[in-house]
Amino acid sequence: EAQVTQNPRYLITVTGKKLTVTCSQNMNHEYMSWYRQDPGLGLRQIYYSMNVEVTDKGDVPEGYKVSRKEKRNFPLILESPSPNQTSLYFCASSLGTGGQPQHFGDGTRLSIL
Amino acid sequence: GQNIDQPTEMTATEGAIVQINCTYQTSGFNGLFWYQQHAGEAPTFLSYNVLDGLEEKGRFSSFLSRSKGYSYLLLKELQMKDSASYLCAVRNTGGFKTIFGAGTRLFVKA
Numbered sequence: 001e002a003q004v005t006q007n008p009r010y011l012i013t014v015t016g017k018k019l020t021v022t023c024s025q026n027m028n029h030e031y032m033s034w035y036r037q038d039p040g041l042g043l044r045q046i047y048y049s050m051n052v053e054v055t056d057k058g059d060v061p062e063g064y065k066v067s068r069k070e071k072r073n074f075p076l077i078l079e080s081p082s083p084n085q086t087s088l089y090f091c092a093s094s095l096g097t098g099g100q101p102q103h104f105g106d107g108t109r110l111s112i113l
Numbered sequence: 114g115q116n117i118d119q120p121t122e123m124t125a126t127e128g129a130i131v132q133i134n135c136t137y138q139t140s141g142f143n144g145l146f147w148y149q150q151h152a153g154e155a156p157t158f159l160s161y162n163v164l165d166g167l168e169e170k171g172r173f174s175s176f177l178s179r180s181k182g183y184s185y186l187l188l189k190e191l192q193m194k195d196s197a198s199y200l201c202a203v204r205n206t207g208g209f210k211t212i213f214g215a216g217t218r219l220f221v222k223a
Contacts, residue, residue: 033211042117042200042215043156050209058210090155097208099144101158 002027006091006105013081014113016094021076021108023091031094032074033058033102036087043090049074050097081112115139118212119201126193126218133199133217135184141206147175147186148200150216156200160186188219196221 003026013019031049035058043059049068063085065077075091075093078085088109092102117137125131125169137145148156162168162177162184174187186199198216205212 031209035213042217043202043213045211056209070137092174097143097204098159099163101146101148101161102156102211104155104157105154 002076002103004091004093004105006089006108008108010109010110011023011104012113015082017082018050019078019081019110021078021089021110022075023073023076023105025074025093025103026072026094027095027103029069029093029095029103031097031100031102033067034074034076035066035090035092036085037090037107038087038090046076046089080108081110083112086103086110086112087089115212117201117203117212119199119214119217121172122218122220124222125156127190127191127193127221127223130187130189131187131191131219133188133219135186135201135214137184137201137203137212137214139181139203139205139212142179143206143208145175145177146202146204146211147173147184148202150198150200152197157187159199172198191221193221193223195219 034046035043047053047066082106094100094102125219147159150156160175167176200216201214
């Protein structure tokens with residue numbers, strides 16, 4: 001089954017404790033992206049990747065890092081999480097950057113205390 | 114600046130037709146998408162417009178006017194399961210960045 005898999009689905013942690021949210025897709029998609037979704041603000045793009053070893057900042061990249069060492073994986077790293085990063089995070093992938101829609105993972109709800 | 118505006122909430126009756134509007138101001142344009150998102154779930158793709166006009170897909174249609182920076186999603190024969198948030202999203206030139214509106218929460222009542 002074609003899918004985007006995120007882990008963990010839920011995480012409660014404390015300020016300053018490094019964490020990684022993994023994202024993997026099995027559709028051989030070139031494009032992958034991370035979003036955060038907050039009430040009233042909608043989805044905001046954090047980082048995106050056009051292909052292996054090619055990444056760039058979205059609209060809200062501060063406090064986040066990403067890597068794309070393999071085509072299928074696109075982890076999101078919070079080196080020193082802070083409470084303002086408490087949010088619902090979605091990973092997405094698409095075959096390309098034209099009319100191809102993005103396929104979203106089920107989301108990761110992060111709470112930083 | 115870049116901005117996408119949609120109504121926050123709408124209510125409609127089962128079996129009726131509803132139109133959800135979206136206006137956008139973005140730096141470049143490479144297509145407009147509509148996604149559906151049920152509470153607690155991931156967004157799923159509904160429609161795509163890159164040229165002006167109407168795209169029809171079953172009970173759902175989407176319209177685009179690039180000169181006006183305007184799109185709408187039309188849902189016909191509403192069903193209770195259509196109660197969800199509807200997200201308007203614009204891909205910028207090059208297609209690498211996508212900007213989403215805050216979403217329109219649609220309530221379908223019996």
